[in-house]
Amino acid sequence: MLKELDPLLHSQLRLGVMSLLMSAESAEFVYLKEKTNSTAGNLSVQLDKLSEAGYITIEKSFNGKKPLTTCKVTKKGIKAFEEYVNTLRDYIKK
Amino acid sequence: MLKELDPLLHSQLRLGVMSLLMSAESAEFVYLKEKTNSTAGNLSVQLDKLSEAGYITIEKSFNGKKPLTTCKVTKKGIKAFEEYVNTLRDYIKK
DNA sequence: TATTTTGGTTTATTTTATAAACTACTTTAT
DNA sequence: ATAAAGTAGTTTATAAAATAAACCAAAATA
Incomplete structure (x- = not known):
């Protein structure tokens, strides 16, 4: 059975942000x-x-x-991202 | 700049279905x-x-x-899936 | 023969993503 | 000096998507 993908990360924009971070x-x-090609509102x-x-x-x-807004990924974020990637691999591996 | 992910495939359930197919x-x-652990309505x-x-x-x-509903992936579907996976790799590779 | 189960579809509701409008301030042109 | 345009965002409204709930028809079970 396929495992669930963290819905917080399974969003193009949020995943893009996390990937960059x-x-x-x-x-x-x-x-x-710029990198995610998003609007300011959506990104915010x-x-x-x-x-x-x-x-x-x-x-x-x-x-x-x-004004300057600076973002950093946290330990929790890194862990979540890595778990997401591992789960995703089950979906995209042949 | 990050490319856009085919929104039709960037959905947990549809991606799961495509992956299985x-x-x-x-x-x-x-x-x-069963494999996607979805409800019949959503799957339908x-x-x-x-x-x-x-x-x-x-x-x-x-x-x-x-009644028996049988699904198959088409050539177009295979191509779309492969493109999706390639794009996604830019998001999840370190 | 009533009740539950199977294999779905349709419709309604909730959630999510996106876009539009707005704020506050700065820079540039007049 | 001041109007116009640009920067860096936030907030709110709207559209789209996912999910859940309700429903249907037939079959199997008690």
Whole structure:
């Protein structure tokens, strides 16, 4: 029987964000927006969900006078991502 | 930039169905229902969507007196699945 | 022969994703 | 100096998707 895929990660945008964070120490809102080709609104909502779940941390600061939102994946997030990938492999391996 | 994941395949249940069909010549409704641990209603709806998209064919017949729904993946479905998997690899590789 | 089970479909509800509108501030052009 | 446009987001509304609930017809079981 196929196992369930963590619904928090099985979303194109949230998975994209996590994927980027998995290989980047930290990433800024604008960078994530560009790389995932998402709208600011959608990204904002999805980052909140990941943060709510404890998969990432969000830090708001300023870059000179502009607001700066910086995200990092947490240990919990890394674990969830790895589990998700393992589960997914059952779906996509031939 | 991350590419978009075929939304028709990026659904746990539809992906599960496709995954099973990719390695099974054909599969019956009841088998798919068990393997994916889905409800009949949800499965029925999702099979229709895959069929609408031309990713699978659905054949309705009888097994003695009981209705029997048999599904097969099409060439188009195989191609779509393979493309999906390739795109997905960019998301889940470290 | 009433009751439950099988194999589904259809419709309604909930959840999720996306888009649109808005805020607050900054930079650029006039 | 000030209007217009751009940046970096958030909030709210809408559309789409997934799921659950209700239903149907026939068959098997008690």
